Amino acid sequence: MRDAGGGERPRQDSNLRTRLRRPTLYPLSYEGGTSKDTGAAAMVTVARSVTVTLAGMADPLHTVSSLLAPVYRAVAGVDADPVVRASDRADAQSNGVLPLAKQLGRNPRDVAAEVLAGASGPLAGVATLEVAGPGFLNLTFEDAFVERELTAAARDPHLGVRRATSPERVVVDYSAPNVAKEMHVGHLRTTIIGDALVRMLEFVGHEVIRENHIGDWGTPFGMLIEHLLDLGETEAARELSVGDLDGFYRQARAKFDADDDFKQRSRLRVVALQGGDPETLRLWQELVDASAAYFNTVYRKLGVLLTSADLAGESSYHPLLDEVIRRLDAAGLLEESDGADVVFPPGFTNREGEPLPLIVRKGNGGFNYATSDLACVIDRVERLGATLLLYVVGAPQAQHFEMVWKVCEMAGWLAPPARCVHVQFGSVLGSDRKMFKTRSGDTVKLVDLIDEAVDRGIAQVRERSADLSPTEQEHVGRMIGIGAVKYADLSTDRIKDYVFDWDRMLSFDGNTAPYLQYAHARIRSIFRKADEVVASYDTPIRLVAPEERALALRLLGFDQAVTEAVERFSPHRLCSYLFDLAQDFTAFYEACPVLRADDSSIRRSRLSLCDLTARILDRGLGLLGIDVPDRM
């Protein structure tokens, strides 16, 4: 688990230090897409970890790694499996696996030279190598090799993206609005990020279970049900369907605070609800259904995958709560504190520096969210059989989840390979760098935000694309508006706060959805004008201009971009790649005439490059949940 830190680092004695010095093997690692200077290609670092991957796939760097693996083994004299994936690195380091590199005690340049000598054979016809800098191997691919790999990627329905080597069953917990409460900006990030992760995980071959952990249980439901009865069921249904959930909730709350009789009825209603009274449950279900219908309209507007089938509300864990307590008790973990049943996971302290408990049963005998989160882990691991549990929840809840998972580990419910990951994210800020609010200071309703995005998108299209029909303008404008909001959210490192800025996210310049969508539409436009159909999967690609080469190498990096985004649960990795791709395409487009190319084989080859670029843009944005218009 997380190390609380604070310990003083032990001082190394100087002899030991001398003996351990000279790290130097520095095995092979893939260093980056393409080099800055146009002529060169991808580079390989004789620097850090071995990222040799086995299966043969379209990505040329993996091919190179495979070819070089024996060379490394010979040079390093290492018998061990040289496969270390990026995600294993931290683990490898702590286990002392990786630093085997450091045990050779030789100069990196010499090692690099030795690798170079051994590599010329295996890499013949693939790439040439040269030693550079403090022990880097620069790798320049042969054109013929790149052309071959590119053709292979184009024929692959997966566009060169590898499947996960060990597919898992993954639960993604995201969105999680509350019944009878409005969805606001706070739900934007969890919904969008969760949706993108689901799409990416499925794409690389994992089995994904979406779970929308809605807040459909607890004491507020007493007053909500009583308010529903006061209004009359038909009137209440009407109000809820209009989507004025906050109004409904506020009225109930106001009555609860002002009216003792109402308060009393509410309390009795909570008891009835928890006791399973059929009529109360029926009314409760009515509230849940009305809210779910409302959530679904929001999800459809936003274009995310969630449906009613994904609902896994807190109430569904209700039957498990007694079991949770029973098991904790049996494990000897349960303690009594101030009348409540609690567990003390080690490593957490409160304001006074005393151990901080996780309360699993309140003093009044009721359960709280910690209890249902515990039940939730049991359910996901034992019933669903998931090994990876993702919680796409805001950063403020980090400590809560750490405590819950710690208790799960102590109780033995959460053991490898099963593990939980908090996919946390920062806040959405206004231009004042404070929490994003309306001008009047209220929280921003999510529907309002979505509607404004669509309006702005449509306005944008009307201005720029007067030649499109009104219907098309609306259709495309919707994609642009929604895409802009999603992309702005996904394109920055999720852990950080970001500033919500309509003008920037809707700009056609810079790292934005409209820029990428436009690059795609532009390619489609070429094909509408072409008098022949050329698909990348049946046309050989020939690289002539440096811009073609740069684009080609970028296209081959799709696999790496997707893999990184998935492994780190960081959609912005994919965004950065797509932006780079669009920029490379634009450079190509400026420099290389496609339809007007003199030579027909070049023309076909360029059309093929265009086609593959469009397919990757389409697919890549699709993995982010962003729609891509064919014209705009």
Place this chain on the structure above:
RNA sequence: GCCCUCGUAGCUCAAUGGAUAGAGCGACCGGCUUCUACCCGGUUGGUUGGGGGUUCGACUCCCUCCGAGGGCGCCA
């Protein structure tokens, strides 16, 4: 008070412990009028909040200080 996250160009953001820290916007200079743009190229811009440490090598890891935000017993 303790704990967590963040701090990178004027602005908005990138960067597995690797090469000279990169983009976009803005600004400045120069081109272009095109297979879809208000486009293209170039220049400008940095003590990566400060200081120390580990390392062959630190934006990245550790310590410390400063600043911003968040969390800390019966809400979720």
